[in-house]
Amino acid sequence: MMKVGLVGMPNAGKSSLFNALSQAGAEAANYPFTTIEPNVATVPVKDPRMEQVAETVGASNIVWDTIEFHDIAGLVAGASKGEGLGNKFLANIRECDAILHVVRCHTDENVIHPEGKVDPASDISTIETELLYADLDSAERRHSRVVRDARSGDKVAIAEEKWLRDVIEALQAGQPVRTVPVPDAAPDAGRNLSALTAKPVLFVANVNEGEDAVPSVVADHAAATGAGAVAISSRIEADLADMGDDEEADAMREELGIGESGLHRVVNGAFGLLHLLAFFTAGEDKPAQTWHLREGLTVWHAAGQIHTDIQKGFVRAEVIGWDALVDAGGYAAARDRGTLRIEGRDYLMKDGDVITIKHTG
Numbered sequence: 001m002m003k004v005g006l007v008g009m010p011n012a013g014k015s016s017l018f019n020a021l022s023q024a025g026a027e028a029a030n031y032p033f034t035t036i037e038p039n040v041a042t043v044p045v046k047d048p049r050m051e052q053v054a055e056t057v058g059a060s061n062i063v064w065d066t067i068e069f070h071d072i073a074g075l076v077a078g079a080s081k082g083e084g085l086g087n088k089f090l091a092n093i094r095e096c097d098a099i100l101h102v103v104r105c106h107t108d109e110n111v112i113h114p115e116g117k118v119d120p121a122s123d124i125s126t127i128e129t130e131l132l133y134a135d136l137d138s139a140e141r142r143h144s145r146v147v148r149d150a151r152s153g154d155k156v157a158i159a160e161e162k163w164l165r166d167v168i169e170a171l172q173a174g175q176p177v178r179t180v181p182v183p184d185a186a187p188d189a190g191r192n193l194s195a196l197t198a199k200p201v202l203f204v205a206n207v208n209e210g211e212d213a214v215p216s217v218v219a220d221h222a223a224a225t226g227a228g229a230v231a232i233s234s235r236i237e238a239d240l241a242d243m244g245d246d247e248e249a250d251a252m253r254e255e256l257g258i259g260e261s262g263l264h265r266v267v268n269g270a271f272g273l274l275h276l277l278a279f280f281t282a283g284e285d286k287p288a289q290t291w292h293l294r295e296g297l298t299v300w301h302a303a304g305q306i307h308t309d310i311q312k313g314f315v316r317a318e319v320i321g322w323d324a325l326v327d328a329g330g331y332a333a334a335r336d337r338g339t340l341r342i343e344g345r346d347y348l349m350k351d352g353d354v355i356t357i358k359h360t361g
């Protein structure tokens, strides 16, 4: 399960967006959640390919893979020095796989800005400074440890030490850790540091009603720091989500000139940051299901996502690309055509594969 944390200045529009995401999740979810925490929204990641696959094989229903959004409250200046809720805030971000950074860009004067003026560049920098300081602190501590091993001639330590020096330099220049590639010679260096600014970021420009372009200050900053950016109005999305009824909400969207659902852009944008591939399981009269896996992993890893018992008892997999399956019109025809393949456990998964694991037990 992928976790995404919402951060931003006080009053930036985090909770409005979070509420819209929660509603979307609550409505679209077709299975009960055991626990619903007040600050966690579980949202399905829709994939139109799955709809075609499910129809082709005659599945009973679709179970979507989900993504968790966490409303992380309480960034205060000085968080990196452990002030106020600072440590808790940083710990919450550390647990996330990616960050949604909500930036106030709307000019509604009824909404108080904590600094007294709307200034997206300055707000971004206030948040990022705390994260950069926290990382600088970790990087310096890690460096002082690694430098000793490097002196003793350990090759991996030498590469990590050099990388840490580059990281420290980047952080001091205001650049996030994700802009400094981890060296092949020290592949664990990134994990050892577990930097906050190494996490992928999607900037959400919270714009005025009826706008849908990302203001250039935000777009340029995102591009310069290896981040993504989308524009939405948090308030409109929250209002639309409250309306519930899809048709009414669609009519409202049209009236306001908002195209595709802003929430979809946020969910897909956040998901796109994670570099995952999608795979599917589907059979007649059974629930079809979407899953996600890090790129570069095998069908054996995929089996483990489905169930540890299936992974343990793995014998072989039947694999077919989603489009070949839809094209053939079903498994039997695909088998006749020879597009349904038998693969062993080392098969490297591809985005859009439909798999059936044959297993013992």
Ligand SMILES: Nc1ncnc2c1ncn2[C@@H]1O[C@H](COP(=O)(O)OP(=O)(O)OP(=O)(O)O)[C@@H](O)[C@H]1O
Binding pocket: 008, 009, 010, 011, 012, 013, 014, 015, 016, 017, 073, 074, 106, 108, 111, 206, 207, 208, 209, 232, 233, 234, 235, 236
């Ligand atoms: N695009 C927008 N245009 C106008 N008003 C907005 C917009 N987005 C949010 N607001 C309003 O801004 C106020 C603050 O929003 P919200 O509570 O979502 O912010 P927050 O980031 O969660 O704040 P906090 O840090 O206090 O938790 C709300 O009154 C909300 O309706």
Ligand SMILES: [Mg+2]
Binding pocket: 014, 015, 016, 073
């Ligand atoms: Mg809030």
